[in-house]
Amino acid sequence: MISQLHNLKCNLWNKTMSEEFLLLGYQNLGAFKNLIFCLILGIFLMTVAGNFLIIGLVSTSSQLHSPMYFFLGHLATTDILVSICIVPSLLNVLKKDGSNISLGPCIFQLFLFCVSETVECFILTVMSYDRYVAICCPLRYRSIMNNRLQHHLVFWSWFLGTMSSINLAAQIYMLCYCKANIIDHFFCDTVVLLELSCSNTFAVKVQDLIVSVTVTLLPFAFIFLTYVCIFVTIIHSPTPTGRQKAFSTCTSHLLVVTAFYGSLFSVYGSPSSGYSTNLNKSLSLIFTLITPLFNPVVYSLQSQEIRCAFGKQIRKLLFSFQMFLLRFLAELVTTRVTKKKKYIVTKVT
Structure with missing residues (x-):
């Protein structure tokens, strides 16, 4: 029904509808294609296995039944989601030197990608608050970070991330795509779909900007402020042992936050750079392939x-x-x- 209304809307505007896109991915890899394919497949398998391992350990080990590891399990879930959402499509594009994808699966892939990254922003924010309470208010940590608050924070993280992604995906789906149907990327991303649309995308771009500021910049500012408070508390700690122990509890989270937001801002922080260059595709590859692997590696080595x-x-x-x-x-x-x-x-x- 929604698809019929969409086609009717585009027909009323006398616009030819593109129902299929061509993902170009990486072209002219030559003899390196099989090597790159195997490398990406290996990283994908390690990412999924590593994050499932963290989820399994958090679920079965009584010594990991704490708020920090409860949130870590949900962080691992978002990493699995983005990996399963993007990497199989990337491997298919590499294997075939380009792959066709219809509008419905394209928008669904965009939705899953937005959900995973939005929820990860919220979960990282929740984890920073957990570290803030543990270091700055250690005597009240158990009473503040109780089971009810933990589940509320996780529930609202997933709920807000899902609802904002549904809204954005629906808005992009309702646009008309009558320009060239070639996507010079390895997955369906927001900016490239907006560029292909022949509809008036101003309202969607404004909404995308508002959502991006809400789910990325505001959580990042909150994380920054919590770590300022954490570092001030650590500096005023009376003993070197206390300072070292307090800093070690938040090192892993700080590394993950730096990697996530560093790659996020490098990909989406420069809208004028476009999405047709190999540089942007390489940065997106790091963001969607390496960052999800980075999280279990860091926590396995640091914790x-x-x-x-x-x-x-x-x-x-x-x-x-x-x-x-x-x-x-x-x-x-x-x-x-x-x-x-x-x-x-x-x-x-």
Whole structure:
């Protein structure tokens, strides 16, 4: 029904509708295409496996049942979402030297990408507030960051991210696309779709700007202010041990925030640079491929709790495997002894 209304709207404006786009991706890779394909596939598998590992550890390890790791599990979920949303399409484009995508799947891909990045902005903001309370108000940390507040913060992060993405995706879907249907990119992004539209995109661009400021710049400003307070508190800590312990608790989050917002601003911070250059595609590749892998790597290396939980789970798996082998061997020996006794009894009789 929505698709019919969309086509009717474009027909009333006497505009020929483009129902399919051509994603160019990276052209003229030559002999390096297979190598790049395998490299991207390997990074994708490591990203998904690493983030699923974090989710599994947070869910099963009692020592990780704290607010910080609860939020980390949701951060890993957003990284999985953006990887699954973008990378398979990228691999398909690389394999075929360009791939066609219809308007519906294109908008759906845009929606999932917006959801993952918007929710990640909110989750990183929530995590910075968690670190602020833990360092600046340690005696009230348990009472402030209780289970109810944790679930409320996560719920509103996903709800606001999803609703804003639905609104933006719907607005872009209702535009008419009657220009060239070639997208010089490896996925459907907001700016490139607006450039291809022959409708009046002013209202959509204003809305996109308002949403971008709300979900990126305001959370970034909040994160910045919380870390100013955190650093002031750390500097005034009476003991070097206390300063080191306080700083170590927020190092991983600070590195992830720097990587995320650094790549985000490098891709979307210069609208005049366009989306047809290899530089922008390379920055987008880093943003959608490397950054989701960066998060589990940083937390695995920096967090002793995650390393201990991982080692504990490995030992449990090894112990379970050893017990399985012992039971299997015991049953095997018992079966052979029983058969041998039956053979002896049969031979004697």
